[in-house]
Amino acid sequence: MMEGLVSLKATPKISFRSPPSVFHRPCLSIRPFMNPLGANRHSAASIRAQQPDAKDGSALVSTVSVENKEISELKVKEWEVGMFQEEVAASQGIRIRRRPPTGPPLHYVGPFEFRIQNEGNTPRNILEEIIWHKDTEISQMKERQPLSLLKKALENAPPTRDFVGALKEANHRTGLPGLIAEVKKASPSRGILREDFDPVEIALAYENGGAACLSVLTDEKFFKGSFSNLEAIRNAGVQCPLLCKEFIIDAWQIYYARIKGADAVLLIAAVLPDLDIKYMTKICKMLGLAALLEVHDEREMDRVLGIEGIELIGINNRNLETFDVDISNTRKLLEGARGQLISQKGIIVVGESGLFTPDDIAYVQEAGVKAVLVGESIVKQKDPRLGISGLFGKDILVSS
Ligand SMILES: O=P(O)(O)OC[C@@H](O)[C@@H](O)c1c[nH]c2ccccc12
Numbered sequence: 001m002m003e004g005l006v007s008l009k010a011t012p013k014i015s016f017r018s019p020p021s022v023f024h025r026p027c028l029s030i031r032p033f034m035n036p037l038g039a040n041r042h043s044a045a046s047i048r049a050q051q052p053d054a055k056d057g058s059a060l061v062s063t064v065s066v067e068n069k070e071i072s073e074l075k076v077k078e079w080e081v082g083m084f085q086e087e088v089a090a091s092q093g094i095r096i097r098r099r100p101p102t103g104p105p106l107h108y109v110g111p112f113e114f115r116i117q118n119e120g121n122t123p124r125n126i127l128e129e130i131i132w133h134k135d136t137e138i139s140q141m142k143e144r145q146p147l148s149l150l151k152k153a154l155e156n157a158p159p160t161r162d163f164v165g166a167l168k169e170a171n172h173r174t175g176l177p178g179l180i181a182e183v184k185k186a187s188p189s190r191g192i193l194r195e196d197f198d199p200v201e202i203a204l205a206y207e208n209g210g211a212a213c214l215s216v217l218t219d220e221k222f223f224k225g226s227f228s229n230l231e232a233i234r235n236a237g238v239q240c241p242l243l244c245k246e247f248i249i250d251a252w253q254i255y256y257a258r259i260k261g262a263d264a265v266l267l268i269a270a271v272l273p274d275l276d277i278k279y280m281t282k283i284c285k286m287l288g289l290a291a292l293l294e295v296h297d298e299r300e301m302d303r304v305l306g307i308e309g310i311e312l313i314g315i316n317n318r319n320l321e322t323f324d325v326d327i328s329n330t331r332k333l334l335e336g337a338r339g340q341l342i343s344q345k346g347i348i349v350v351g352e353s354g355l356f357t358p359d360d361i362a363y364v365q366e367a368g369v370k371a372v373l374v375g376e377s378i379v380k381q382k383d384p385r386l387g388i389s390g391l392f393g394k395d396i397l398v399s400s
Pocket of ligand 1: 182184245246294316352353354355373374375376377
């Protein structure tokens, strides 16, 4: 039976002690009632993120509001036609659900309230687990720092650096793909990559080794990263533009990344419906951030290629649902008409994940990438700077 929610609630007055087998009785399973507003909570939050803030009269904010009006209207339209967020996503081939359809598994809050893990409230894969956790994390963060506060902080934020420009420049200068070097302590698939992890030291070593840009993991629970790492790297005087490597599902996170020192953010097509990608890329533009659109298969690539204004596409060789890594994925997605459209549009493609040797770099370059995103193979080296020359088979500071 699908999505059978077993939720028992009893008042403490009732003395109730049941053997676990009782919880599996089919008679206790009910189908959840889908609340349209609940199902659309993310959309509502996203729209709110774009509304003018009466107390905050900054020019930036009003520009954001005006330019996003059209997108907000589209979102409202989505409601009007009565489509649920999950249905819109599913129609675009997105399998990741934004939150558990039957509500999160409850922790024991007393002897009488609990919920059994079942197909409805158990994530189907690691990416879904990350997204569900992120959803809860963001609502807590938003309570502590509402958007109005972030917008205030934006007034004093230093200008962003040109992420895409830095990649192009490195590619022209060296004749090799521009390197986005990732500051990554751990991942769910590989565990801890480096015990003695000093993010600033690693970032400086990458910069000295010729990285064009850096990627900083900010997810705490699954990647052992943090926004303080991002801030510390920015404040340490690193010149390379910084990508905030986060699982973005809400516009609030883009503002947050910007005030924490990001120059670019990651948007994952496996998680975000087209409409979200459209308005999030607009918000990025208005905040001076580059958006790296990550795709993993042909369908995601085609969706992203159908969206105007995309400058940077990352092809992830790792399937975030299964962790399988296959670098021929980059070649597959750049073959034929797709590759031609990409060069016509002047889009820079980044080859992501699973790159370890000069041969790997040559392979994805041959496939058409102008940049690569590399974590594990260089972060694991005692001296990450040497890790970079090892990866490319030469010192990339020297022009070709
Ligand atoms: O460590 P690797 O295999 O070199 O991979 C780096 C980067 O591509 C990977 O960390 C990554 C790509 N897309 C992501 C999305 C979220 C978290 C992490 C990632």
